[in-house]
Amino acid sequence: MSYFRYIDNGEGPTKLFIGGVHGDEGKHVLPLIKLLSREDFSKGQIYIYNFDKTPYVSTIHKEFYQSEQGKKILNLIDYYKPDFYTELHSYNIRHFKKLTSMDRLDSQGIPPLIDCGQYVLCSSVSPLIRRKHFTKADICQTLEFPTFRGDDLKLSDDELYEKYEFNYDASVEEYMSFLRLITLSKNRDDFEKRVLKDYKKQADLALKYVKIIYGLDFPRY
Numbered sequence: 001m002s003y004f005r006y007i008d009n010g011e012g013p014t015k016l017f018i019g020g021v022h023g024d025e026g027k028h029v030l031p032l033i034k035l036l037s038r039e040d041f042s043k044g045q046i047y048i049y050n051f052d053k054t055p056y057v058s059t060i061h062k063e064f065y066q067s068e069q070g071k072k073i074l075n076l077i078d079y080y081k082p083d084f085y086t087e088l089h090s091y092n093i094r095h096f097k098k099l100t101s102m103d104r105l106d107s108q109g110i111p112p113l114i115d116c117g118q119y120v121l122c123s124s125v126s127p128l129i130r131r132k133h134f135t136k137a138d139i140c141q142t143l144e145f146p147t148f149r150g151d152d153l154k155l156s157d158d159e160l161y162e163k164y165e166f167n168y169d170a171s172v173e174e175y176m177s178f179l180r181l182i183t184l185s186k187n188r189d190d191f192e193k194r195v196l197k198d199y200k201k202q203a204d205l206a207l208k209y210v211k212i213i214y215g216l217d218f219p220r221y
C-alpha cells in the first residue's frame with residue numbers, strides 16, 4: 001500500500017517528498033523515509049508520499065508526465081506548491097558510471113548525476129518540470145540510493161563489498177545526511193549554507209551543470 005505522512009510543524013516552508021516515483025523504487029526508499037523523525041524537520045508543512053510499484057518510465061522522457069503516475073505527481077506539485085521539492089529515487093549500482101558520466105550530456109541531453117559518496121547520487125529534478133512547475137526560488141532535488149539487480153542479488157554483503165566497496169550502512173548514512181540538509185533547512189539561504197559546508201564539491205558541479213542547461217541566470221538547486 002502506498003505510504004503517506006503529513007507533519008504539521010507550524011508556520012514555515014512547504015516541503016514535498018516523493019518516493020517510488022517510478023518502477024519499484026518505493027520499496028527501496030521507504031525504509032530510509034521511515035528513519036526520519038519529526039525532529040529531523042524544520043518548521044513548516046511536510047508532506048511525504050511513497051508510491052507502490054508503477055511501470056518504469058524515466059522522468060527525463062515526456063511520456064512519464066503523460067502517464068497516470070506522472071500526472072499524479074504533477075498534481076501534487078501544483079497543489080502543494082512546495083518551497084522544497086525532493087524526489088527519492090533508487091538506481092541499479094551497475095549504472096553508477098553511466099549515470100555520473102559527462103557522456104550523459106551528449107547521449108541524453110541532460111547533465112550527469114552528482115556523486116555524493118557511498119554511491120549516493122544527487123541532482124536537480126527533470127528539466128521537463130523544473131521551470132514549468134516551480135519558481136526559481138524553490139529548491140528542487142533528486143536523491144538516488146544504490147540497489148542491486150540480477151546476479152548481484154545473489155551476492156553476500158562481503159562479496160558486494162569486494163565487488164563494489166558497497167556498504168549498506170555507509171550508503172544509508174550518506175543518503176540520510178544529504179536528506180537532512182533538506183528536511184532541516186529553514187529556507188533557501190539556510191539550505192545553501194548547509195550544502196556549501198558539507199557538499200562543496202557537489203555544489204560546484206551542480207552550478208556547472210545548471211549553467212549548461214538553464215544558462216547563467218538560474219539557481220543550482
Ligand SMILES: [Zn+2]
Nearest residue numbers: 021025089090
Ligand atoms: Zn528513479
